[in-house]
Amino acid sequence: MNDRERKNRRASLFYKLKSQGVGHLFMLPWTIGFCVFMAIPIGWSLYLSFQKVSLSSTGLFKYEFIGMQNFKDALFKDNEFTVQITSFFGQMILMIPIIITFSLLVAIMLNQRFKGRFIYRAIFFLPVIFSTGQVLNELFQQGAGDVPFLSQYGIDALVRDNFSGVMADIVTQVLGKIILILWSSGVQILIFIAGFQTISKSIYEAVRIDGASPWSSFWKITLPGIKPFIGLNLLYTTVDFFTFPFNPVMPHIRRNMFNISTGYGYASALAWFYFLLIIVMLLVVLRFLNGSSKAGRA
Amino acid sequence: MKVEIIMKQRVRHLRSLLNGRQAQRVKLLVLGRNTNDGLLAKLFIYFMLTIVAYLYLQPFLYMVSTMVKTLPDLLDPTVQWIPRSIEWENLSRALKGLKYQESVLYTLTLAVIPSFIQVLICSITGYALARLQFSGKNIYFALILLTFLIPPQIMIIPLYVIYSKLGWLNTPFVFIIPALLGQGLKSALFIIIFRQFFQSLPKAIEEAAMIDGASIFRLFFRVILPLSIPACLVVFLFSFVWHWNESYLSSMFLSQDFTPLSVRLEKLETAIFGREPSIEMLAANPVTEGTKMAGAFLIIFPPLLVYMIAQRWFVEGIERTGLVD
Numbered sequence: 001m002n003d004r005e006r007k008n009r010r011a012s013l014f015y016k017l018k019s020q021g022v023g024h025l026f027m028l029p030w031t032i033g034f035c036v037f038m039a040i041p042i043g044w045s046l047y048l049s050f051q052k053v054s055l056s057s058t059g060l061f062k063y064e065f066i067g068m069q070n071f072k073d074a075l076f077k078d079n080e081f082t083v084q085i086t087s088f089f090g091q092m093i094l095m096i097p098i099i100i101t102f103s104l105l106v107a108i109m110l111n112q113r114f115k116g117r118f119i120y121r122a123i124f125f126l127p128v129i130f131s132t133g134q135v136l137n138e139l140f141q142q143g144a145g146d147v148p149f150l151s152q153y154g155i156d157a158l159v160r161d162n163f164s165g166v167m168a169d170i171v172t173q174v175l176g177k178i179i180l181i182l183w184s185s186g187v188q189i190l191i192f193i194a195g196f197q198t199i200s201k202s203i204y205e206a207v208r209i210d211g212a213s214p215w216s217s218f219w220k221i222t223l224p225g226i227k228p229f230i231g232l233n234l235l236y237t238t239v240d241f242f243t244f245p246f247n248p249v250m251p252h253i254r255r256n257m258f259n260i261s262t263g264y265g266y267a268s269a270l271a272w273f274y275f276l277l278i279i280v281m282l283l284v285v286l287r288f289l290n291g292s293s294k295a296g297r298a
Numbered sequence: 299m300k301v302e303i304i305m306k307q308r309v310r311h312l313r314s315l316l317n318g319r320q321a322q323r324v325k326l327l328v329l330g331r332n333t334n335d336g337l338l339a340k341l342f343i344y345f346m347l348t349i350v351a352y353l354y355l356q357p358f359l360y361m362v363s364t365m366v367k368t369l370p371d372l373l374d375p376t377v378q379w380i381p382r383s384i385e386w387e388n389l390s391r392a393l394k395g396l397k398y399q400e401s402v403l404y405t406l407t408l409a410v411i412p413s414f415i416q417v418l419i420c421s422i423t424g425y426a427l428a429r430l431q432f433s434g435k436n437i438y439f440a441l442i443l444l445t446f447l448i449p450p451q452i453m454i455i456p457l458y459v460i461y462s463k464l465g466w467l468n469t470p471f472v473f474i475i476p477a478l479l480g481q482g483l484k485s486a487l488f489i490i491i492f493r494q495f496f497q498s499l500p501k502a503i504e505e506a507a508m509i510d511g512a513s514i515f516r517l518f519f520r521v522i523l524p525l526s527i528p529a530c531l532v533v534f535l536f537s538f539v540w541h542w543n544e545s546y547l548s549s550m551f552l553s554q555d556f557t558p559l560s561v562r563l564e565k566l567e568t569a570i571f572g573r574e575p576s577i578e579m580l581a582a583n584p585v586t587e588g589t590k591m592a593g594a595f596l597i598i599f600p601p602l603l604v605y606m607i608a609q610r611w612f613v614e615g616i617e618r619t620g621l622v623d
């Protein structure tokens with residue numbers, strides 16, 4: 001008996017070790033890739049952001065430690081960057097709720113059963129297929145994304161009357177490319193539709209028998225049920241905006257990268273500054289979402 | 299007499315009941331039992347969706363109509379959607395300016411090879427995260443989420459230097475090698491999708507294969523991967539489309555010679571005029587609008603074809619497999 005037990009234990013230990021090895025083996029490509037294409041670039045760019053980088057005459061980089069100077073320059077000296085980043089964050093704070101509400105509404109409608117649903121689904125997913133940055137840029141430059149009724153009904157003027165200078169600029173900019181903003185909500189619609197499938201139909205039936213109206217069943221069941229998906233969409237949209245063709249931070253970083261007087265160090269500092277702002281914004285919103293869901297449950 | 303009166307009353311009563319029921323049926327038909335399956339609600343949904351669909355399609359329609367407009371039509375403000383005559387000049391000029399044959403080939407290389415690799419590598423990684431037991435799994439997962447959240451702007455400078463040292467600039471390696479090592483375009487998202495999918499598979503299949511003495515590799519490639527074809531298709535299609543549409547990284551790493559379509563569209567004017575167009579040149583030849591739209595159309599045309607064929611898997615695949623969770 002004792003012998004067999006020991007054998008069993010040894011076998012299970014061997015099995016555990018083996019499965020450990022297999023697990024890490026399966027993760028190996030990713031791990032190597034993470035080190036080479038993530039960890040090194042991230043660390044390097046963090047290092048660069050504290051340096052003044054210049055090219056020496058022999059074509060090598062010369063580093064010179066300057067502490068927080070790059071960040072200070074970005075905040076106080078570079079008047080273009082601060083203007084761009086505040087305006088873009090203002091736009092983002094407007095655009096993200098628009099995208100999420102819009103995709104939620106469309107997803108609710110597409111989730112109903114009616115004839116020809118697949119045609120509408122195909123249409124709403126179409127922009128994912130051709131939202132190349134360049135194509136969007138060209139379309140936008142030629143004014144294809146304009147909504148005709150904005151100027152026809154004087155909404156522009158209405159906005160200018162009701163908001164102060166900077167705010168009005170942001171609002172009109174967002175309204176000006178509203179179609180292209182709506183265009184970037186294809187994946188979000190899909191995520192919401194997938195989210196609806198996770199709520200079981202029997203709950204709706206039970207609530208209907210209890211006499212709840214569809215209106216209240218939406219607020220009491222659907223919305224709490226898809227709260228995680230709202231968070232997911234929020235994350236996805238924010239990440240999507242990193243390479244959004246109208247993100248002004250991106251070309252600005254590139255311009256500084258190849259600029260001799262500022263260079264790689266300053267450009268990395270700009271990128272890190274942008275990232276930190278994004279993280280802070282995400283944390284605030286996610287905390288808010290979590291908090292409200294806890295309050296709803298209590 | 300009495301019987302007759304009673305009969306009449308009965309009939310009237312029955313008729314009113316019937317009418318009531320009919321009225322109710324009509325009411326049900328129009329308003330529905332659930333308020334969202336009645337005729338009225340359906341009409342409303344059709345109405346709203348059609349409006350939004352029109353807004354959605356408008357830029358695309360604009361693209362197609364501008365593409366075939368003649369110069370007088372372009373300049374005439376009364377011609378808005380339907381041109382008076384169709385001209386193919388723009389299209390042929392864009393074909394030439396983009397060097398279409400060559401660049402489609404390049405873009406296909408950049409889209410197909412990394413997508414295949416991504417399906418393979420991301421499924422392996424996703425499977426490990428979903429089913430295998432090993433230490434530090436949560437740390438791996440957290441790091442994968444982190445790679446999803448980090449903006450490419452942060453890494454683009456070091457990557458540019460690394461790639462240029464390795465001599466990979468202007469070659470497809472800038473997409474292939476990172477994909478091979480699980481760091482390709484949106485790889486983190488695909489890993490999470492695969493993880494989610496594998497977690498939803500019943501464990502019994504694997505246990506049965508294990509008891510039959512299959513090794514883990516055999517199990518994965520012979521049993522699990524064939525079972526997860528729907529997930530593979532979704533990931534492949536998304537990866538293909540996103541690689542095709544990629545313009546940020548390719549404008550950094552692939553700016554010369556080996557350039558995909560998106561980069562060429564940016565330089566279309568230069569390609570047509572031979573150099574940066576001056577104001578006089580533009581004044582002499584103001585039709586670049588139509589040519590650019592033709593170029594844009596040429597870019598979206600191949601993925602549009604793929605989408606028409608694979609539409610079902612794109613849209614239904616994701617919700618049916620419950621991939622996003």
